[in-house]
Amino acid sequence: MNLKTVVIGSGLSSLSFVDKFLEKNDSIDLISPDFEFLNKEEFFPNKHIYNDLPHQIYSYMDKINHYFHFNKISVDKNAKVLGSLEFGGLSNYWGCQMDQNFIDDLIGYNKKSKNEIINSFFEILKKFKLLGSFSHKKRKYENDYKVDSFFEKLLKKKFKDLVTIKPMLAYSNNTKLIPKNYYEKFLKKRKIKIHNYFVERIIYENNGVILKCRNQSELKTFYAKKVILGCGTLATTKLLMEFLKIKEEVRIKHHPRLVSVFFSKFKIKNIFTSASSQLHLRSKKKSNSFVVDFRSGNKTIIESATKLKKYLIPFKIILSLFKNFIIFSNILLDSNHSNLFMKMQTNGKINIYSKPKNTTDVLKKIHKKIFNILRNEKMILPLSKNFFPGYGNDFHYFGTLTNNKKKKLSINQNCQLKGYKNIYVIDGSVFDFKVNKYPLGVIMANARRIAKKINK
Ligand SMILES: Cc1cc2nc3c(=O)[nH]c(=O)nc-3n(C[C@H](O)[C@H](O)[C@H](O)COP(=O)(O)OP(=O)(O)OC[C@H]3O[C@@H](n4cnc5c(N)ncnc54)[C@H](O)[C@@H]3O)c2cc1C
Structure with a gap:
């Protein structure tokens, strides 16, 4: 044809x-x-x-x-x-x-x-x-949205080496x-x-x-x-x-990620029907930069968590009851930390693999930093969990x-x-x-x- x-x-x-x-x-x-x-x-x-x-x-x-x-x-x-x-x-x-x-x-x-x-x-x-605001030189776009008071508080804070920012959200009248x-x-x-x-x-x-x-x-x-x-x-x-x-x-470049969980002292409203993040906390530095995104727990996230970690199944009802006190976040690293490769094999197939690397140390350090910030602000309980889902599980290739x-x-x-x-x-x-x-x-x-x- x-x-x-x-x-x-x-x-x-x-x-x-x-x-x-x-x-x-x-x-x-x-x-x-x-x-x-x-x-x-x-x-x-x-x-x-x-x-x-x-x-x-x-x-x-x-x-x-x-x-x-x-x-x-x-x-x-x-x-x-x-x-x-x-x-x-x-x-x-x-x-x-x-x-x-x-x-x-x-x-x-x-x-x-x-x-x-x-x-x-x-x-x-x-x-x-x-949804969101974008401004670059003469181009200005504003279709702003409200976030929960928990995130509003973070948004107003000034940090030495971090900035808080609301992401652009791909919704129009709630259509994804x-x-x-x-x-x-x-x-x-x-x-x-x-x-x-x-x-x-x-x-x-x-x-x-x-x-x-x-x-x-x-x-x-x-x-x-x-x-x-x-x-x-x-x-x-x-x-x-x-x-x-x-x-x-x-x-293959990508953004290695760590899934982090914090426990809020306050109930957090789910502003959006899907599990998109309400706030980003990002490093000011351009080299080796990272982003932490935050959302409160919802049904989809609890389902995912219990599928992923079988030991959580007995706690599913409790997790569902307290889902609005659970903060889920992704920590995403910049592409310098990429660890995925493609190579042609002798059988003609292309193989994708990663190599031994300790990116989790970098990610866990950032997790600790965020935990300390939220604790200092008296926003969370002294409890947190994190989980590295593997290289490539960020789905950004x-x-x-x-x-x-x-x-x-x-x-x-x-x-x-x-x-x-x-x-x-x-x-x-x-x-x-x-x-x-x-x-x-x-x-x-x-x-x-x-x-x-x-x-x-
Ligand atoms: C759970 C999840 C959450 C994500 N969250 C975000 C986010 O919040 N923000 C963000 O920016 N990105 C996010 N991403 C990443 C984002 O989805 C991708 O960057 C984006 O989909 C890439 O778009 P694409 O059109 O280039 O490729 P794809 O969406 O992958 O589309 C590729 C297309 O090519 C077709 N195709 C594949 N192989 C062939 C072939 N051999 N011949 C013909 N057709 C073929 C496929 O069927 C498909 O239609 C997320 C991804 C996932 C999975």
Whole structure:
């Protein structure tokens, strides 16, 4: 089948691209697997990945298996990565918070590109009427929200080396920005042809791109003039490693995290229906920065906690009764602490693994610091717990491609793959998020920016 411009993937990066692209074009083709249509088969189980999954993902094991099977990716016991799951990918399950602190993170992008990304981010805030405030030079956006008095108190405090900040939240009138909602509200009536396939291989021939695809045992070949890769960092990188015959190890950037639990002296109101955080506490330092996000306990979190830690099951009723006194937080480290790698194996599969490292020491030190701050402010009881869910369980994967022209896996300012003007990359692969610990806003903004460029 001959196609003009093809988007691969249906996560928020792809949909953000498609949305802008269709302002100047009549139709677009999108290749992305929807696992509901695939027959169930027995695949190799990456069982260890499931142990620490959040509650909302727990029932999708088959889909996760399909993802790894069809993408021919294996995961070592020491890595806890989660592939994209189905139509919409990881974006279906994301926690709804965005970071407005990303300007310093646009490493490798020139002033013009940076400005374009900031403008597109600004347009996204307005389009979806996201909750929160953003201000950068002349661009100001305000759609503020109230947080519980517990967090309000923290928000007003001045700390020597920390700042408190409210995250941008991907809600509009309480609608969560997930692919399904994006599609239903903004894209359904547009001309998008969805092809239910996995892209298995990319081949370049006569200045065009051949996409070898599969749905279960059915094989299909598409010929495309232009290809936009938005299938998430893991799948995109894997496809490109095969395409460019990269045998060396590739480092996947991510944000190692520690799950922390504190016990409040006061009841905390759940402002939002989902489990998104009400407040971020971040280090002022730009190098080795971290973010701690806070939310009070709710049903989803208690479910996850008891699934994760079986010894908590007898306490489930008590935990549910006191859920509004429990503060859950993630401590996220900057990408310098990344510890995930991809490498081509002799059997043709790509393996993902991590190496021995003591990142937990760094994370636990930060946990202790936060505990002391909250104790000094007399906000919590002298009790806390923390848990390291493993490398990759932060679900933020990015940074495998750079603007460094010397590297094989590199892109130019327009996110075109080095040497291939008609292959674009629009997912997290093309950024390194050090200061920004919630990448999706920038990923969506960049995808929108690339669509504008192609539209010109
Ligand atoms: C529980 C959870 C909470 C999160 N919380 C946050 C948060 O609060 N803030 C934040 O910024 N980020 C968060 N994230 C991360 C965020 O979801 C990702 O950064 C984001 O989804 C990346 O979007 P994407 O469109 O690039 O990729 P994905 O959402 O992964 O989409 C990839 C798409 O490609 C498709 N695909 C995969 N392989 C192939 C193939 N071979 N051929 C064709 N199609 C393919 C998939 O089906 C999918 O449609 C969270 C993630 C999870 C899981």
